[in-house]
Amino acid sequence: SGAELLSVSTDDDNKCFGITFRTPPSDSTGVPHILEHSVLCGSRKYKTKDPFVQLLQGSLQTFLNAFTYPDRTCYVVASQNTKDFYNLINVYSDAVYHPRAISDPMVHAQEGWHLELEDVSAPLTYKGVVYNEMKGVYSSPDSLLQREAQQSIFPDNTYGVDSGGDPVDIPNLSFEQFAEFHAKFYHPGNSRIFFAGDDDVTKRLEIMDEYLRDFGPSPESKPASTIQWQPKKFEEPKKVRQPYPAGADQPETHMTMINWLLNDRPLAPVEEITVTVLDHLLMGTSSAILRKTLMESGLGDAITGGGLMSELMQGTFSVGLKGVAPENVDKVEELIIETLNKVTEEGFSEDAIAASMNTIEFDMREFNTGSFPKGLSLMLGSMREWIYDRSPTEALKFEEPLNELKASIAESGSKVFQDMIREFMLENNHRTTIEMYPSKTLEEEQLKAERERLLKIKESLSEEQLQAIIDKTITLKKLQAAEDPPEARATIPKLDLSDLKREVTEYPIEVIENEADSGVTFVKHELGSTSGIAYANLAVDVSGLPLEDVPLLPLFTRIMMENGAGDLDS
Numbered sequence: 001s002g003a004e005l006l007s008v009s010t011d012d013d014n015k016c017f018g019i020t021f022r023t024p025p026s027d028s029t030g031v032p033h034i035l036e037h038s039v040l041c042g043s044r045k046y047k048t049k050d051p052f053v054q055l056l057q058g059s060l061q062t063f064l065n066a067f068t069y070p071d072r073t074c075y076v077v078a079s080q081n082t083k084d085f086y087n088l089i090n091v092y093s094d095a096v097y098h099p100r101a102i103s104d105p106m107v108h109a110q111e112g113w114h115l116e117l118e119d120v121s122a123p124l125t126y127k128g129v130v131y132n133e134m135k136g137v138y139s140s141p142d143s144l145l146q147r148e149a150q151q152s153i154f155p156d157n158t159y160g161v162d163s164g165g166d167p168v169d170i171p172n173l174s175f176e177q178f179a180e181f182h183a184k185f186y187h188p189g190n191s192r193i194f195f196a197g198d199d200d201v202t203k204r205l206e207i208m209d210e211y212l213r214d215f216g217p218s219p220e221s222k223p224a225s226t227i228q229w230q231p232k233k234f235e236e237p238k239k240v241r242q243p244y245p246a247g248a249d250q251p252e253t254h255m256t257m258i259n260w261l262l263n264d265r266p267l268a269p270v271e272e273i274t275v276t277v278l279d280h281l282l283m284g285t286s287s288a289i290l291r292k293t294l295m296e297s298g299l300g301d302a303i304t305g306g307g308l309m310s311e312l313m314q315g316t317f318s319v320g321l322k323g324v325a326p327e328n329v330d331k332v333e334e335l336i337i338e339t340l341n342k343v344t345e346e347g348f349s350e351d352a353i354a355a356s357m358n359t360i361e362f363d364m365r366e367f368n369t370g371s372f373p374k375g376l377s378l379m380l381g382s383m384r385e386w387i388y389d390r391s392p393t394e395a396l397k398f399e400e401p402l403n404e405l406k407a408s409i410a411e412s413g414s415k416v417f418q419d420m421i422r423e424f425m426l427e428n429n430h431r432t433t434i435e436m437y438p439s440k441t442l443e444e445e446q447l448k449a450e451r452e453r454l455l456k457i458k459e460s461l462s463e464e465q466l467q468a469i470i471d472k473t474i475t476l477k478k479l480q481a482a483e484d485p486p487e488a489r490a491t492i493p494k495l496d497l498s499d500l501k502r503e504v505t506e507y508p509i510e511v512i513e514n515e516a517d518s519g520v521t522f523v524k525h526e527l528g529s530t531s532g533i534a535y536a537n538l539a540v541d542v543s544g545l546p547l548e549d550v551p552l553l554p555l556f557t558r559i560m561m562e563n564g565a566g567d568l569d570s
Helices: 031-038 051-057 082-097 105-111 129-137 141-153 175-185 201-212 269-283 289-296 326-346 350-366 374-386 399-412 415-426 442-460 463-481 547-562
Strands: 004-009 015-022 061-068 072-079 114-116 125-127 191-197 238-245 254-261 302-309 316-324 431-439 510-512 522-524
Touching (some): 015 082, 015 374, 031 061, 072 082, 105 463, 125 442, 141 238, 141 254, 238 442, 269 316, 269 350, 269 415, 289 302, 289 326, 350 399, 399 415
Parallel strands (some): 238 431
Antiparallel strands (some): 015 191, 302 316
16 A cells, blocks of 8 residues: 554553644645644544544543644554453544545635625625644734734745645635545555554554545555655845734834744754754753843734744744833844854853753653643654654654764864854855734734625625525534434444453552651652653642741742752843
């Protein structure tokens, strides 16, 4: 079939499965986003309108979601119950490879967009799940700023359009184009399949074989989805000014952000770690020089732009301020460039480098995924390379490049970071400055343009065509309101009581009273592997605190944790 599959066997009982397709859009109709919604609306084996609603009613899933990136679409599930895990794999696999959506235009109408009309005398309207969602996104000033930044820095490749969909462009997507996108990009030959956990490896492969055996090779699938490099070609930095919708009572402040395209070639592993540490040195803490300088400048209210963004094929660096007075917009850019020039001349202190290196190394070793299943984080980490036809496991290795960076720092100190700022930023003209200014009329102007567009469409339609839209509106609403028949509901797999684990998982805990004659009770819990990291929590008895002082505890703990002490400022 041409599918690529990575099977990771671990002792983690939170089993994870994911399918990722490379789905680069050529326009802003939002077809990858609409398809992500639509494939979950029934399939060849699972006949209900929304299998996942029924599945969730009896599932023990610890994660179930899908993501649309600018260049890929991921479908991920996780569960600690083996039968539940297999159920989720089956439903997701059938959904992506054999969705009802590609043969039923009503799914495209519901999840993407459709013209709605209930009475011939009423105005036409646009409706659709993704259409409505993206109208909300496009009303957010922060979202508009990020969109302008990405599209300005990538004028020539797929990152220059909106994979989520622009509400103005979404109605240009036909059902035929929608179905064609699935046929082109959702072939196994364009998929990366990932497993991680303690389940039986052979069983994983047997389940996937049930789906992949339906497909022959598709040599054109991968070449058709290849992401093209955006060359760094600007002869001089560019400026973009765009309005954002502002309410009548909102202050008339601007937002401004500078954006660099960092690389137009693959970065070596040591370069990837170096730029990550550099990002932390510049932006990672409240005392990081670029963040601190901007926040203390008084030129704006809050930082915007998260610094380094490295999850796509090419890295970018973005930073700026929100809440900027119009006369200070240019000063923000000047201050950012001035600060970077200062760093290239003076370098970073040994303490700052050591702190950032320790933080980044600790994060990589700990691999703390929070509430995310660890397998999901492994998948997303590997996908940063795998989706671009590079080794999925290389993306997870850090020891060798980290040691290489340490050796470089030991030899020449801050120079490696100063050189990187100079090459990737100060001497790099592929840079854009986005200025977003408030418009109290923009929202009404957009609504007016939409009404005029719909009025023009309505005036061009015959009575028969208008009646067809009314009939389709009625049919769609009936379908949405109708319950699935019993035979369709019977296709959704369920768990029985016998499938549940009845034993309570016990973890080894040792309690030592009066440890080393200190009067302290010591609770020890040994884990199989913590990557050499020891975790210590100190609990203090506050039962003797006067009740009137209890409200001060949150403030006291924040001061203890965030204000530094002695000669240490943070």
